[in-house]
Amino acid sequence: MRHIPEEELHAYLDQALSRAQAVEIESHLASCASCRAERDAIASLRDRTTALLATLAPRTTPARPSWTELRRRHLAATARRANLVRGGVWAASLIFAIGLGYRAHSWQDAVAAVQQAPASTAAVPATKFPAPSQRPMPVRTVALSSARHPLRRAPVTPATTHPVTGIEMDTLDSAPSGPAEGVWRTESLERAVASGLNVPRVAGLPVLQIQVQEASSPLVAVDQQLTTGEMVRTIEGPATEMAILDRSAVASTGANGSGASSVSMRHGNRMLLMTARIPAESLRALLARVPLK
Amino acid sequence: MADELEQLYQSTYTSVVRFLYRRVWDLDRAQDLAQEVFVRAMAHRPEKPRAWVFAVAANLARDEARSAIRRKKHLTLLTNDPIVLPASEPDAQEQVEQDERMASVHRALDELTPRDREVLLLWDAGLSYPEIAAQTSLAVGAVGTTLARARKRLVAVHERQTAGRMDDAAHS
Numbered sequence: 001m002r003h004i005p006e007e008e009l010h011a012y013l014d015q016a017l018s019r020a021q022a023v024e025i026e027s028h029l030a031s032c033a034s035c036r037a038e039r040d041a042i043a044s045l046r047d048r049t050t051a052l053l054a055t056l057a058p059r060t061t062p063a064r065p066s067w068t069e070l071r072r073r074h075l076a077a078t079a080r081r082a083n084l085v086r087g088g089v090w091a092a093s094l095i096f097a098i099g100l101g102y103r104a105h106s107w108q109d110a111v112a113a114v115q116q117a118p119a120s121t122a123a124v125p126a127t128k129f130p131a132p133s134q135r136p137m138p139v140r141t142v143a144l145s146s147a148r149h150p151l152r153r154a155p156v157t158p159a160t161t162h163p164v165t166g167i168e169m170d171t172l173d174s175a176p177s178g179p180a181e182g183v184w185r186t187e188s189l190e191r192a193v194a195s196g197l198n199v200p201r202v203a204g205l206p207v208l209q210i211q212v213q214e215a216s217s218p219l220v221a222v223d224q225q226l227t228t229g230e231m232v233r234t235i236e237g238p239a240t241e242m243a244i245l246d247r248s249a250v251a252s253t254g255a256n257g258s259g260a261s262s263v264s265m266r267h268g269n270r271m272l273l274m275t276a277r278i279p280a281e282s283l284r285a286l287l288a289r290v291p292l293k
Numbered sequence: 294m295a296d297e298l299e300q301l302y303q304s305t306y307t308s309v310v311r312f313l314y315r316r317v318w319d320l321d322r323a324q325d326l327a328q329e330v331f332v333r334a335m336a337h338r339p340e341k342p343r344a345w346v347f348a349v350a351a352n353l354a355r356d357e358a359r360s361a362i363r364r365k366k367h368l369t370l371l372t373n374d375p376i377v378l379p380a381s382e383p384d385a386q387e388q389v390e391q392d393e394r395m396a397s398v399h400r401a402l403d404e405l406t407p408r409d410r411e412v413l414l415l416w417d418a419g420l421s422y423p424e425i426a427a428q429t430s431l432a433v434g435a436v437g438t439t440l441a442r443a444r445k446r447l448v449a450v451h452e453r454q455t456a457g458r459m460d461d462a463a464h465s
């Protein structure tokens with residue numbers, strides 16, 4: 001009769017075998033003195049190992065921090081990650097907004113167009129606005145990703161997709177973040193509004209793209225286009241986080257003097273920020289047309 | 294889910310610290326790493342949290358072992374005389390003996406191959422054969438073989454060392 005291999009006896013004593021296998025081994029052991037002796041030897045080897053390893057223990061058993069304490073650390077780590085990602089996003093947003101578009105031929109046109117537009121309709125039919133081909137404009141590129149994503153004037157449609165999308169999303173997608181936090185998702189206007197999200201936007205201007213970052217409180221960025229082709233980005237989020245963005249926006253627009261402006265407004269613990277390459281004065285006029293919740 | 298993880302934390306924290314201690318030989322560090330493991334578990338929400346916790350602990354311990362500083366400390370622990378406690382300590386002698394026993398098992402454990410050592414420590418931490426297999430990419434059937442070899446080697450090396458020490462003592 002075949003004797004039981006050593007490793008099977010280990011597995012048997014470690015209770016790692018199926019019931020059927022264990023029964024088979026037990027029936028063999030019942031009739032084989034040699035395997036019984038082997039089993040006893042392995043059992044004592046096993047006990048000896050356990051005893052030796054037991055000496056490898058810290059002298060004192062450490063106190064265990066409370067689960068609440070660990071949760072706090074987890075949340076802190078999550079917040080740090082989210083902030084890192086958001087910081088990157090802000091920088092991208094700014095570069096995007098500042099590097100965007102075209103020199104305004106006439107920003108007054110832009111504001112006038114807005115003022116003529118029906119304030120009640122968020123999604124304006126495309127025909128209300130001149131198609132890009134009717135007003136040829138120099139095409140400029142976004143500073144960050146110019147090589148790969150030349151920014152072209154978008155056909156003005158009330159749709160939420162635009163070739164501009166994805167410019168900074170490329171940067172975002174590679175950002176080190178968990179699946180839940182710090183990730184922008186593109187939302188359609190209908191869905192965003194239906195889900196009860198506050199979508200900060202200039203009434204009457206077509207929405208090109210909505211991006212949402214949902215953490216403990218949402219951060220929403222909306223891109224809209226003026227009739228002159230200028231892109232206006234409106235960002236709404238927690239004031240504590242937005243204030244940092246605002247300062248850097250002011251700093252960078254002041255430094256390069258490229259004509260990009262940013263204006264911001266606090267409402268409660270939230271903050272609204274608008275950037276575009278148009279004079280601050282006209283931006284403020286646009287800001288006044290963003291209804292607040 | 295959070296409750297399940299919390300329960301696991303209550304029941305296995307000490308095992309994880311001990312498991313890590315046997316890899317990094319520094320209690321403070323073992324505790325830091327064990328806590329890090331559970332903080333990470335909250336973010337990852339693993340499907341099989343118990344096996345996951347030990348898998349991450351083993352990875353952290355491996356990373357730790359790569360650090361040169363750690364290695365130096367580890368050698369110091371092996372070669373230095375056991376920490377001498379103040380004479381006023383009533384169980385000082387006993388403590389010294391315990392430290393000697395521990396250093397001797399530690400040396401024996403170091404004689405094992407990394408794979409054998411890992412399997413043995415995982416088993417001792419309470420993981421099942423399938424859990425060990427999943428973590429070490431061994432076949433479940435190979436876990437018994439590995440454990441058989443590791444146990445024999447640990448006991449044999451340890452006995453040889455103890456015998457050698459007794460010989461030394463006899464000669465001196």
